[in-house]
Amino acid sequence: MSDLSSIEPIHIEGVKDYHMHCDYSFDASGTIEEYCESALRRNLAEICFTTHYDNNPNSDGRDRFIRIDGELQPTSIDRLGRYVDDVHAAAEKYYVKGISVKLGVEFGWYRGCEEEALKLKEKYNFDYMLCGIHEIDNISFCSKSDFEKCFADLSLEAMLKKYFMQVKEASDIKLFDTIAHFCYYYKYAKKYYGDAIEKAYEPYLDSVFTTLVKNGTELEINTSGIRHGIERYYPNIDIINKAKKAGVKIIHLGSDAHHPTQVGYEFEVAASMVPDTITGCEE
Ligand SMILES: [Zn+2]
Numbered sequence: 001m002s003d004l005s006s007i008e009p010i011h012i013e014g015v016k017d018y019h020m021h022c023d024y025s026f027d028a029s030g031t032i033e034e035y036c037e038s039a040l041r042r043n044l045a046e047i048c049f050t051t052h053y054d055n056n057p058n059s060d061g062r063d064r065f066i067r068i069d070g071e072l073q074p075t076s077i078d079r080l081g082r083y084v085d086d087v088h089a090a091a092e093k094y095y096v097k098g099i100s101v102k103l104g105v106e107f108g109w110y111r112g113c114e115e116e117a118l119k120l121k122e123k124y125n126f127d128y129m130l131c132g133i134h135e136i137d138n139i140s141f142c143s144k145s146d147f148e149k150c151f152a153d154l155s156l157e158a159m160l161k162k163y164f165m166q167v168k169e170a171s172d173i174k175l176f177d178t179i180a181h182f183c184y185y186y187k188y189a190k191k192y193y194g195d196a197i198e199k200a201y202e203p204y205l206d207s208v209f210t211t212l213v214k215n216g217t218e219l220e221i222n223t224s225g226i227r228h229g230i231e232r233y234y235p236n237i238d239i240i241n242k243a244k245k246a247g248v249k250i251i252h253l254g255s256d257a258h259h260p261t262q263v264g265y266e267f268e269v270a271a272s273m274v275p276d277t278i279t280g281c282e283e
C-alpha cells in the first residue's frame, strides 16, 4: 500500500481530476483503489481514470504494454477489459463514499490510428477519451532517453509544425473528447532548443484552435508540469487564455498522476481556471 498520509485536502468543493493513471499503465504505480482513497483524502468530487493505451505499430514498441496482475502484456483491445472491469467495480464501491469514478483512457495517437481508436471506443463505451500525443515521426519527445533522438533532425520550426499538425489530425478524426497536455513538447524542448521555444507556438495557435472549435475538441489544464519542475501547466497560462478567447472548450483539470499521491496535484490553484467547480466553500 502507498502511504497516503501526506495528502492534504483541497478546500474547494466540486473539483474533478480527469487525467490519472494507475498500475495498468506501464509507467505508473498504485492500484485503482489507492487512487480512489487518495481522491477522497483530497476532497475531490469526481475522478476519471485514463490509463495509457499505446499501440503505434511504427514506434519502437517500448511503451506498447498494459500491466495486468503485475505483468506487462502487449497492448490489445481485449487486454484492456480487466482495467475496465476494475474501474466499474471502483465506481460502485466509491459512489456510496461520495466520489464519482469515471472510465476513461489516454489513447496514444499515431497516424492511421482511427480504426483502432474507434474499435476501442465501441467496445468499452468510455465516459472520456483523451488523446495523448507523445511522439513526432514515431519517436517519443517526452521520455528522458528519447527526446534528443526525436529532436535531432528537426529545426524548432519543423518540430512545431509536425507537433501541431498531429494535434489537428487527432482532432479531425472526432473520436477524442480532449487533447491531453497540449504543448507537452515543452517538457524537454526547452532543454534542447533553449529560450527560442518560449513563444514559438504563436504562429500555429490560430489554425489549431479553429480546428479544435470546429470539431468540438477540448483542451485540458494538465498540472503535471509543476511536478516536472518546469513551473507551468500544459498548456501555459498564455495559451489557456488565448484558447478560451478563441472559443476552445477548457473544462477539465488533469493531474496526470502516475502515483496515488499525485492525484489532484496543484488543483487548489488550478481549479479557478475551469468553470464548473463549486467555489466559496472554504472550511
Ligand atoms: Zn500523456
Ligand SMILES: [Zn+2]
Residues within 6 Å of the ligand: 019, 021, 106, 132, 180, 256
Ligand atoms: Zn497521462
